[in-house]
Amino acid sequence: MKTKAIALLSGGLDSILAAQQVKEEGVEVTALHFNNPFSVSPEGQKKELLGKISNQLGLKLNNEALGKDYLSIIKKPKFGYGKNLNPCIDCRIYMLRKTKQYMKSSGASFIVTGEVLGQRPMSQHHKALFDIEKESGLKEMILRPLSAKLFPETIPEKKGWVERNNLLSISGRSRKIQLQLADKYKIKDYFWAGGGCLLTDSNFCRRLEDIIKIDQLNLANIELLKVGRHFRFGPSFKFIVGRDEKENQKLDYLKKENDYLFKPIDQAGPTGLGRGKINESIKELCTKIITRYSSGDQDFKIRITNDKEKIDEVYKAEMPENNKYRSFII
Ligand code: SF4
DSSP: OOOEEEEEOOSBHHHHHHHHHHHHTTOEEEEEEEEOTTBSSOHHHHHHHHHHHHHHHTOEEEEEEOOHHHHHHHHSOTTOOSSSSOOHHHHHHHHHHHHHHHHHHHTOOEEEOOOOBTSSTTTSSHHHHHHHHHHTTOTTTEEOTTTGGGSOOOHHHHTTSSOGGGSOOOBSSOOHHHHHHHHHTTOOOOBGGGGOBGGGOHHHHHHHHHHHHTTOOOHHHHHHHTSSEEEEOSTTEEEEEOSSHHHHHHHHHHOOTTOEEEEESSSOOOOEEEEEOOOHHHHHHHHHHHHHTSOOOTTOEEEEEETTTTEEEEEEOOOOGGGGGGGGBO
16 A cells, blocks of 8 residues: 655645655655635635646645634744744644644645745744744654755655655755756646745735734735725724725625725726724715725715615715825825
8 A cells, every 4th residue: 555645735836846756756645735815826716726736746635724723823923923924933833733634634644845945034944844843743754855855864764655865955045956847747837936925025914913903813804905005094994995996896895794885976986995983084084085096076976885784875075185194004
């Protein structure tokens, strides 16, 4: 019977090559992908690409959503943040602990990752990688085929499940060897940088910090952070304005029962979504902001709707005075 392994598949080239390398050793590899709410790539696009990748590699693909418990490490990571709000070490530990459960339930003997020594400043240097292994309870059970020869032997190597001489010794940020391997294996479909993580984006993290501060970190609010211009009017009200038609539609889609939608009537202009406790002066300010980003004239009118309270009002909107609205931008 073949030895089994679980390969973490982010969709980035390194994770694909790592899985391929271990498969070539005659190991039965199953892929596991974590759906990260902070991924730059839209879910549909990711799903399609991951489907293509796993088909090409001939791997069964499992998906695991990073949910509520994942958010708690974003708020208070034991090993701290990288340059922005990216808690990379805690994030890896979290994913590997989950993978360990998969490993046990599927009868696999070890885990494969595409990590490359020295590629990422926070989580891919010797000490961090050892801390990650120790904290996830996977000492010597994680095989990193792309840099394996730069690390002490792991159990899969010691047991002869994979041949150490066939593994690689890549280090650093250059992608040269990986691109050569992609050519060799005819791998054309993959995400650059594993699909990208918004926790490393300073603009996104400014907005994220805002919802962490007021204790509103949840999956629905994270989705909103990815769309439009954001304004904060005190701890209990947030306003988001679409920057194009696609974002206006996205705001329609993301609207929850208690949210307010602001839409220009009979004129082109952005959609605004208000979340939280509203009052007359906030409504007025929101309508002015909508006007600011529209081509509206003095007769510009905006309809405000809220499902629950059945509000449907028409406002005559004015431009905000002296760019005052700017102080509310997050
Ligand atoms: S970049 Fe994002 S997904 Fe990757 S390890 Fe860091 S926090 Fe996790």
